[in-house]
Amino acid sequence: MRTHHEATFRASTVSLLAALALTGGLLTACSANASAEPASFATHSHSGSSESARQAEPATAETQLSSAMRTLWDQHMAWTWSTVVAFAEGSPGLDATVARLLANQADIGDAIAPFYGDDAAARLTELLQTHITQAIPVLTAAEAGDTTALNAALDDWYANARDIADFLADANPNWAKGELRKMMKTHITQTTGYAADVLTGDYEAAITAFDGAHAHMAHMADELSAGLIAQFPSRF
Template sequence: MICKHQRESVPSWQLNIIFRFTNIWREVAIYTRFYLVSIHSGMGDHQVIYDRLSKIPIEFGNSFRLFFGDDIANEYTDLLKLQILLVKNLIDSQVRGDTRAVNQNIKLIYDVADRRAVLLAQVNPFWVQREIQSLIYSYLSLIMEETITFLIKDYARSIDIFDRLLSYSTVIGDYYAQGLYNYIMSNQTQAE
């Protein structure tokens, strides 16, 4: 977490982006939950929810672009969009009972997670590939546990997992934010 004395040396627009990074993972968890509820209950329009979920990588990419440029931002945005699409496809495959598609989506989800970790570690020395990979894997594991609780109608456990997912989204968001802060400060020091 970024302390008060650290904030004083960073422009407010950069601080806003850093703090935004802490909330992105919470939004993914919440909108994924909305999608699960919609699919399993028939309430609401799951496509509208998925469309909103799909905007999160674009918002993230726009912030990313300011620090790492268009090419890196576009690549990361595409990977995060693909990850969200694959989680959606996993949920849809589970509902259909298509075990082959479920297994294929799980493999692809982790392949994309690996690619995201590699990319992040390449662009920022304060994001360590193994640490990022571990954070993403744990996050995805909780998402997948949550999808299973809906399938087996274990709603009490689902709430517990969702609570853990929200807490964990803070951990992963803080890691991203601290890494970005360190990157900014490192670049400021080099410029002086």
């Protein structure tokens, strides 16, 4: 049964042609692509000596995990934003941007291999990349004004997000299925929200909404890190 929020979203989706299915990057370890994050999303410190002191502290396994998790989430957010903007502006760089976003999903899948094995990594990558490619029927139906097809595409999109949450919950008892479903659904909702603002040219509102989405994903990253540390204490 659809929630009121989902029904409201569906009613306005025809005007959200860039409702790209851009899922949360979900697990540990920086990939070789970490340096490829767009410059506009790079983090710069202005805190002076206090930041230097923190950097001088020896990294623990826990802090390394948390940092790697945050990097994957930050890259996901950066390329999600870039993709939405490229789509809205008809940029010739759209295909390359989507390809980089898909690569981020593979990075996320590869990152769980040390914990859950190669088969699990491949399955997570498949789920995440499916989640992105499911944007195509959403966009096509929205552009055509085909409400029936649009509703069907959105049903698939939300179902895939639940599948991702369920996959992770089955892998780690410290990740509650209900909470993961809620976090994944929130990520989709926030993404479509700022995509709508971009499409209507309200970049100020889009940036404000993006900041909220980024904070949500940082929280999710920390929750996932905590779950891994709890499940594999001997590694930390």
